[in-house]
Amino acid sequence: MTRQLSRTDNLVHQFDTVLRTLVPHAAKPSRPSPARDIVDEPMTDIEREHAIGLMRINHTGEVCAQALYQGQGMTAKLPDTREQMEQAAQEEIDHLAWCDTRLRELDGHTSTLNPVFYAASFGLGALAGAVGDRVSLGFVAATEEQVGRHLNSHLERLPIGDRRSRAVLEQMRIDEAHHERWALEAGGARFPLPVKFGMRLMSKVMTKSVYRF
Template identity: 60%
Template sequence: MSTRQYSLLDRLLSQSDQAMRTLVPGAAQPGRPSPAQHLRTDAVAGQQRQHTAGLMRINHTGEVCAQALYQGQALTARLPEVRGKMEQAAAEEVDHLAWCEQRLRELDSRTSVLNPLFYGLSFGIGAAAGKISDRISLGFVAATEQLVERHLDDHLRQLPEDDLKSRAILEQMRLDEIEHGSQALQAGGVDFPRPVKGVMKLMSRVMTAATYRI
């Protein structure tokens, strides 16, 4: 049985549909249940509640960026197997997106209004990386996931001790991000030099500072 070859127009329409699912609140549907679904409702309140919401908003926007990055890379990837890996990773990241959004609702908060801006920027970066080469594209995934892992470590340290729900979500996200980064390197991704990773870290700081409250 032959495999259908999708045209550029087909892929663009698919990307548009995925963008809407990513950016419209409530549109993302997880394939796995939230790790926090069986945990008791926590008693996080006051400034701790606001701080936790800020952290989860950052993580949600990070997943918006991940979706855009993977979709941009899938659009320009040269090898079908690399394109497939990008699309599979994007599908798995939908779980994170939905979990973070659900947790924000439980905290009586919302997602960032800057998400469309960061989606567009990340999509452009991903498409450019994929256009250069598949090895660069996969290397960018690995470097991004390593950066996200450090972010999650920091957020886990900042969470209130009794916020079991947020902690369960971030811990599972961390495991998934480590796996995605490892898979990207094993598939032939370039291990970026420290200066490149430094620039990526600086860009990440801009995103976190902007989305913590907005």
């Protein structure tokens, strides 16, 4: 029999999630990194800095994903899809940890703007969840679609020698596509183009600022 969590238990759990998301190196993956057996080829300093910028963007994207799922968890009911959402959230933690590890390997750092984007994404997730489960799931699908676009772009822009980052992003692309399909099949609304366009504009703000900071 599953024990019903008290309000205090839930608050502790939520705070723990925030810490594991925002504190560097705190996230622990449930799966080994796809890059574990991959060896990089030589890269110039400029190529390495470019790879760091791209992986920093991907790390912040996973911070936003965690905040989105947490915000939705506070307001959305989702009784028939709770297990799938929890699995998706765990896979996003894997992505977060993999990107963090890769940044350390490249002698890079996570974005100093992560708390700002976490707070904004949490608010959007909570709002979407409060509106209704169909909108909440639709927001997941639209977000994952946008993430997939970023991953495709970054896979094209990564330095040829950065084979370890490429392995991580390729697995992330597979997972994100699965999350998008699941959200739509679970009844998520397909957002109209103007809404998706607005999400892309917000995404551009994130990528431009996080690439260097």
